[in-house]
Amino acid sequence: MTTMKDVAKHAGVSKATVSRVLNKKGYVSKEAEASVLKSIKELNYQPNSVARSLYHKTSGMIALVLPDISNPFFPELARAVEDVALAYGYTVVFCNTDEEIEKEKRYFEALQQKYVDGIILSTSSQAPDEYHKLDLPLVALDRFLGENIPTVVSENKRGGELATQHLLDNGCKNLAHLRGPEGVGPAEDRLEGFRKVVSKEKCSYTVRTAGFDMERAKQETYKLFQDKPDIDGIFAGSDITAAGALHALSTLGKKVPEEVKVIGFDGIPLGQMFVPGITTMEQSIYDMGALAARLLIKQIEKKPIENYIHEFPVHLVVRGTTEEVMT
Amino acid sequence: MTTMKDVAKHAGVSKATVSRVLNKKGYVSKEAEASVLKSIKELNYQPNSVARSLYHKTSGMIALVLPDISNPFFPELARAVEDVALAYGYTVVFCNTDEEIEKEKRYFEALQQKYVDGIILSTSSQAPDEYHKLDLPLVALDRFLGENIPTVVSENKRGGELATQHLLDNGCKNLAHLRGPEGVGPAEDRLEGFRKVVSKEKCSYTVRTAGFDMERAKQETYKLFQDKPDIDGIFAGSDITAAGALHALSTLGKKVPEEVKVIGFDGIPLGQMFVPGITTMEQSIYDMGALAARLLIKQIEKKPIENYIHEFPVHLVVRGTTEEVMT
Incomplete structure (x- = not known):
């Protein structure tokens, strides 16, 4: 790292002169100023922001x-x-x-x-x-x-409501929510939105914790269909969770969207590249x-x-x- | 931000005493030391790493x-x-x-x-x-x-060779390489690997620039099949490029892997979640x-x-x- 001393030496002036040039204070001859500026450039000297942050x-x-x-x-x-x-x-x-x-x-x-x-x-x-x-x-x-x-x-809670309502509007009767991590605000809010709609509509539902983790979502989906083979709508807590669920559904031979519908949350760019594309609640x-x-x-x-x-x-x-x- | 002065005031000692405690140098009474340490804790004082970095x-x-x-x-x-x-x-x-x-x-x-x-x-x-x-x-x-x-x-060049050879080993006759950005080392090396194999095997091939961009890969794939409808193997320069190509192939009604085979590069975690999963050259x-x-x-x-x-x-x-x- 080049120091002010190096600049002074290279320019053939004192450190005080370099300081005066840098701070634009006090008298410096045109000649000395030009020499200092040239040296600063040649040595790639960076004035010291650490000293500035200290002050x-x-x-x-x-x-x-x-x-x-x-x-x-x-x-x-x-x-x-x-x-x-x-x-x-x-x-x-x-x-x-x-x-x-x-x-x-x-x-x-x-x-x-x-x-x-x-x-x-x-x-x-x-x-x-x-x-x-x-x-x-x-x-x-x-x-x-x-x-x-x-x-x-x-608006995570409202998003949870809209996602759940979208599954019901498309004819789903037995819903599952693959929720995000416990204690994490957005995951709790999305769950609250889900619960609000399912309790109002009095439909059959279950909630499983999948974190925001693709592999865990895959495993939870396998378990879900062992316990409840009649699930026909999944609200996944994130697009990544949805991707894991879709992978498991493909392995289980469940047709999407004919037999099971899946909606994610987030709107990550990859969601639209999946075939079929992942329906989602898009965040900005x-x-x-x-x-x-x-x-x-x-x-x-x-x-x-x-x-x-x-x-x-x-x-x-x-x-x-x-x-x-x-x- | 709490300063050394604040600590001194809170502890009822001088700044010099706080400094002696922090630097473990010079005499400080047990009583003053305890008081300083207590104040440091209560005020959540952080010794100054900016000053340290200046020195x-x-x-x-x-x-x-x-x-x-x-x-x-x-x-x-x-x-x-x-x-x-x-x-x-x-x-x-x-x-x-x-x-x-x-x-x-x-x-x-x-x-x-x-x-x-x-x-x-x-x-x-x-x-x-x-x-x-x-x-x-x-x-x-x-x-x-x-x-x-x-x-x-x-080993990007070797990866390019292996990817291309894998397409040929699976019976592909007309290859396309959707290459990464021009002038970017790994993209150039993968292309070099591709060229080495296709010229040795004397097979039909084309090269298109798709960057490492999903949407661009999709558009390039549409154009590719307009020009060369008999392409049966695509080496995509990245998994993201492969995802874009797969999306276009699905829209074009081309069956993967029966009619067209696709291999990506990188081994990003999402690649395995696609259905079908994306064959890839995995990097560590x-x-x-x-x-x-x-x-x-x-x-x-x-x-x-x-x-x-x-x-x-x-x-x-x-x-x-x-x-x-x-x-």
């Missing part, structure tokens, strides 16, 4: 804490956060917690030590009070951590990530935030797993 | 520069880098360049200013010399940037990311590196798009 207590870095980037819901979210951060001159540190509380704590320690300017939390392993203790600008993304933390989520994933980054940067820059809770609508996208449609 | 010129941060985290090849790679970094006490900054040279340059400036300790490059927009100018520990991942930069790649994605992170940290910690070029073998995974197999 101003900011780093130009934000963190994105999420469960697991390998889950196809998160890459698009992460991409959006990073695009907005770049536009405003911030870099993004990212952290996979696997929803493990110990991992999350280790990250928070590391992030605070590095004077990260703020954190976007797509995780909720700890009690909201623990997040407040961080004493940093925060945004909750795809999670709810309390009303005083700006929040960006989808990119827009959510972009808004979360914007809300965080507003806080860092001490700009006012008008609304704390942002709920994005979800949209039913009908494809071949629930209706016979032209591709 | 030592290290930050405990590494960067991962990649084209686009939304491409399903990269999340697993990123996850592996991040897991290894965490184990060694580093945090990861990530940057999406879209293979755009201007974006890449902006990132490099930002990263150097933050005293990032090293960079893993999964991008290659610039000439190798430009990367050397960074004067930082580097690792090339899924790219080749010169023999003096530690490199982690797959996670292991590659993990090794790249380890090689970078070794350089940062001034430990010797024995081998500079690490080529991971690829494995043929046969699924339903090339042979009728039991799921």
Whole structure:
């Protein structure tokens, strides 16, 4: 790493002169200034933002804490956060917690030590009070951590209702919900939406926990049809869960959508490439990530935030797993 | 953010005393030490790693520069880098360049200013010399940037050969290769492997550029069959490309694998969930990311590196798009 001393030596001037050129303060001869600027360029010298962050207590870095980037819901979210951060001159540190509380704590320690300017939390392993203790600008993304933390989520409960209603509208009588992980907000909200509709319509139903995990969804689907061979509609808690269920149905020789209809949640790009395409409740994933980054940067820059809770609508996208449609 | 001054005030001692406790240097009474430690805990004070990085010129941060985290090849790679970094006490900054040279340059400036300790490059927009100018520990991942930069790649050329041979072994006579982006190393190597086999076997073939993009692969496949309706084997440059081709084939009413056989490349987890499952040349994605992170940290910690070029073998995974197999 090139230092100010290297620049001074290369330019044949004192460190104080280099400093005056960099800070545009005090008298420097035209000749010395030209020499310093030339040396800066030739040596590829970067003025020291670490020193700046020590003085101003900011780093130009934000963190994105999420469960697991390998889950196809998160890459698009992460991409959006990073695009907005770049536009405003911030870099993004990212952290996979696997929803493990110990991992999350280790990250928070590391992030605070590095004077990260703020954190976007797509995780909720700890009690909201623990997040407040961080004493940093925060945004909750795809999670709810309390009303005083700006929040960006989808209408998960309403999505659960619409997905369930779509199966009933297509003639399903015996429903199963392959729910996401217990204790994770969006998974709980989608389940609540499912329960609201099935209890109102008084139809037969069962709920199984499949996480947001393809392989687990596959295994749960095998078990589901051993116990209840007459299931004719599956509301999967995510598109990945739906993909696992569809794989199991294919192995079981169940025709989709004729014998069993399947709807997912998320609207990940791969869902439309499956044959048949996966019907889904589409979230505005990119827009959510972009808004979360914007809300965080507003806080860092001490700009006012008008609304704390942002709920994005979800949209039913009908494809071949629930209706016979032209591709 | 809590400062040393806050701790001193809370503990009822001087800043110098807090500093002596933190640095374990000089005399401090047992009573004052206990009081300082209690205040540190109560105020959740984090000793200042920014000051430390100013002094030592290290930050405990590494960067991962990649084209686009939304491409399903990269999340697993990123996850592996991040897991290894965490184990060694580093945090990861990530940057999406879209293979755009201007974006890449902006990132490099930002990263150097933050005293990032090293960079893993999964991008290659610039000439190798430009990367050397960074004067930082580097690792090339899924790219080749010169023999003096530690490199982690797959056997892409051999993979291209094996994939092509697999189509021929299954009776294909008229081959198409949907190649990845031009100028990107792994795409060029896979094409070279394809060309080697088709020229040796003297079979009919065509090459189309589909990037590593699902939608583009779909459109290229439609065009392909307009021009050459007798194509019976497609080597797709990635699994995502294969997914796009399969979607187009389904729309065209072409039976897979009976009329057209398709093989992808990468071994992304979703490939096995398609029905039929996507035959692929599987890369050791996670292991590659993990090794790249380890090689970078070794350089940062001034430990010797024995081998500079690490080529991971690829494995043929046969699924339903090339042979009728039991799921």
